[in-house]
Amino acid sequence: MKKVLSLLVVMACMVFFSSMAFASTDTVKTINASANFASSGEVYISFDLKNLADDSTATAITWDPTAVTLNSGTETWKTAQQYAVMVASVTKTSGAVYMYQDNKSNSADYVATNPRTNQDGTKAFSGLVRKGSGGGEREGTRGYVPLSYTMSASKLSSSYEYVVSSGTARYFSDKSDLKSDGSTSNLNTAYITIANINGFVAGVTGETGTYALSGVTDDTAYMYFGGGFRDIQGGDIYQTENILILTFQE
C-alpha cells in the first residue's frame, strides 16, 4: 500500500514539475490594422456595336428581314446582325451596370402604350414595337417582337444562331413593366444586371440569383441579341428607340 502511495506521489510530482517546466507565459499585444475603401471603387462600361458580318462599327441593331419567315405561326428566334463588345469595370460592392428598355418614351410611331401579358401574368412593354400598334397583346395586334440577349466571354462566329433556351439568355425588360397585379414596377435587377462586382452576369438562377460569366479576360465580354418573330406580315416595321445602359452605385 505504501509503495502504491509513494508511486502515486512520485507520479503526481512528475506531473506537477513537468507542467511547471513547460508552462508557457504569453504577453500579448493586439493592434488594429485596417484599410478603408468605403469611398473607393468605380462602375464603368463601354458598349460598342459592331456588325457580325465584318466587325465594322455599327450604330443600330437590325435583323435581316429575309431571314424571318412571314406568318410562321410559331416563334422563331433570330440573331441580330450586330453584336456588342463590352469592357466593364465594377469594383464597388454596390455597383452594377443595368440594361433595360423605355418603350413608353419612343416616338409616336413606336411608342408602347399597351403591355402584353407574359405567362406569369406580368405586363411587359419590352421588345420591338410594331409601328403604329401601340403594343398590346401579341395575338391579333402583333404589337411586339420580344427581345433577348446573351453574353459570351469570347467572340462568337458570324453565323451564330440565337438560342433562347440555353439558360444564359435573358429577356429584355422595360422600365414600365408591371407586376401581375398591374400595380408596381416589375424591374427585376437580376434580369437587368449585365455586370456587377462579380464581373459580367451570365444568367439568372431562380428568380433573383445571378451567376458570373466565366472565362472573361481583360474585362471584355460580348453581347448578342435575339428577336422572337412570329406571325410577322409583309410591310410590318418593328423598332425600339430606347435601350438604356446605365451604371449604378450607392
Added chain:
Amino acid sequence: MIQNIKIIFSFFCVCLFVMLFADNLVADNLSDKHVYGLFSENFNGATQEAGTVDDNIKLNIWANGDSLPIVSTTTTPASAKEGNIYYSCTVVGSTATDSYSGFCYTFITGSSTTVTRNISAFSMLEFYIRPKTGDVSAISVGITEGPISSPTDRTVTLSSLGVDNSSHAWQKCTVDLTSFSSADLTNIKNCFLVNTTKQTATFDLDSIVLKRSSIGEFNVAVKNISDNLETSSVTWSSSSFRNSWIAAEQYLELSLDILETDNWTVRIYTDNGDSSKDGLVDTTDGSNVLQMCWRVSQNTLPNANGDTLLITQSGAPNYALYDSGKSATDPSYYTWFYITDIATGDVTDYSLLWDSRGYHISVGGDFGGMSNPIYPKVYLGANCADAIGGLIYSANVRVVLSYE
C-alpha cells in the same frame, strides 16, 4: 516682442530636436532596463566605446607572466548562442610566480576615461560559456568594485557556477551579485570581469547581461512611416485600392526587456477567428479577405540598401515576397512572410518574428543579431489587388511574446 517670441520658439524647437535625436545616443539604459546587455544582440544596454555619456564600456585586457588573453569576436550565426556574434577567448598560463591575466568590461565616459557606476538595481550577472580546450574550471568571473584608485575584484570560479568543463556546449552561468555581501554595487568599475591565474584554455562567451530581480516589459508601439511619430493603429491609404502588395503606412516597434528564460519567442499573427482569415477581412460579412504579409528589420525602412518596402511577388511555385529590386530566386532575400492566423497555429516559422537567434530576416531561415538601440521594426503589407470598393477591411494583429 514678437521677435523675442520667435527666438524663444526657435530655441525651444532646436532643443526638442536635439533631445529627440540624442535620446538613443545618450540613453541611460542602466537606469531604465531590467535586462542590461553588455554583450547582447537582443537586449539594449551598453555600447563599447561609443563615446556616449552613460552606456559606455570598454574591453580591457591585461596579463602579467601569462600570455595576453586573446578575446576576439567571431561571426558565425549557427554557432553563436545569441544573434550572430560571440567571443572566442584564448588564455595561456605560465609557470612564473604570480602570473595572471584577464579581461573585463570597464565603465568609461568619453573615449576612455574610467568611471564607476551604480548597478545596485541589478541582482544577477548572466552569461553563456562554451568550454573548448584546456580547463576553465578555475577561471573566476565577476565584477570590480571601486574606487578606481583602489579597486576590488568580486569573483566566483566557473566551477562554482556549475560549468562542466568536459562539455563543449553552451552553458548558462548566473553570478548572484547580492552574494557579494560587502560589495558596494553603487560604485562599480568593471561590470564583467574574467580573471585567470596560470590557466590555459580556450572558450567562447556570449549573451552577457545584467538582470534585475523585477520583470521588465514587452511593448509594441505603432509609428508612422512618414514621421516616426507614435499613433494608434495600422492603416493602408485609399490609394492602395486595387493595387497588389502594398506596405501599410505604419510600422510596429518592439521593445523587449524581459529575459526570464532563454526559451522565448516573439510571434506575429492575425487573430480574426479562422485560419482562412489570415489578412484584412471585410467588416460587412467577412467573406472578403486581403492577404497580409510582414517583415522585420532592425532599422527603419526604406533604406539605401534596397529595402524598398515595394513588395513584389514571384511566380509559381513559391509566390515568394521580396523587396522590388532584390533577387526573385534567392530565399535569403524573401524578407516578407505571409501572415498566418493564430487559429492556424505555429505549423511554420511564418509567424516567428524574433527569438534568441535575433530577428527573423528571411524565409530562407536567416536570423540577425542587433546592436544598440535594439527596437526591431515590423512592417505589414497587404494584397489589395482584389479589394472591393465600398468595404472597410480590418484585422486584429497580435504580437505575442512567449517564454517557458
